[in-house]
Amino acid sequence: MDTRYDVMFAGELLDGQDEATVRRNLGRLFKAGEQTLDKLFSGKPQLLKRDCDADVARKYREAIESAGGKPIIRQVPRDTPSSLSLAPPGSDVLRPEERAAQPSAIPEPPPLDVAEVGARLAAPSAPAPPPPDTSHLTLGDVGETIPTLERNTAAAPIPDSGLSLAEPGSDLLETPSRPAARDVDVSGISLAPPGADVLESQYRKRDTAAAPDTSAISLADPPPAE
DSSP states (O other): OOOOEEEEEEEEEOTTOOHHHHHHHHHHHHTOOHHHHHHHTSSSOEEEEEEEOHHHHHHHHHHHHHTTEEEEEEEOOOOOGGGOOOOOTTOOOSOGGGSOOOOOOOOOOOOOOOOOTTOOSSOOOOOOOOOOOOTTOOOOOTTOOSSOOOOOOSOOOOOOOOOOOOOTTOOOSOOOOOOOOOOOOOTTOOOOOTTOOOSOGGGSOOOOOOOOOOTTOOOOOOOOOO
């Protein structure tokens, strides 16, 4: 019969490792949530793999060590069939490391007193302010105008704006003022006779290109009509 092993972890770290990193690595390795990780790092041995062979135990050890943790590998004792016996009724069938963590004690509630039947549980609210005095008010007759004050029907005076109406057809836009004419001396200016060059010789365009020789070119006779 081959040797069997239990693989456990009690939150121990390899040298140079920090708990936050190892916790994150083991969470990814075992796809464990925060509640499971809290148990793994509680300081008590937690069973990861029960009754496995040497190859499986070695794979678990290498995986946990690569994550930065220190695994616990325990050999499973094997008893012969003749040494088996039944535990008495009510005995613990799980080892201490296999038992679920005991729930924390329920805290005691603070001492409470029971009020008398019909007692007010809250302080009374402040009294409402007194209603306003309406003894001087009376109701008017049906159809009576309220308030019964005389209405001032006189038209309000129109303020004098100083404006007046223009004559029909008047130009409503103001005519812009024209600048005063300036006296320009034109005594030194004269008109050139018709056909005269108005540009000085240095500003005139000159045709310097020679005409090509076309003496050897002749026109071909048109083709006869069909």
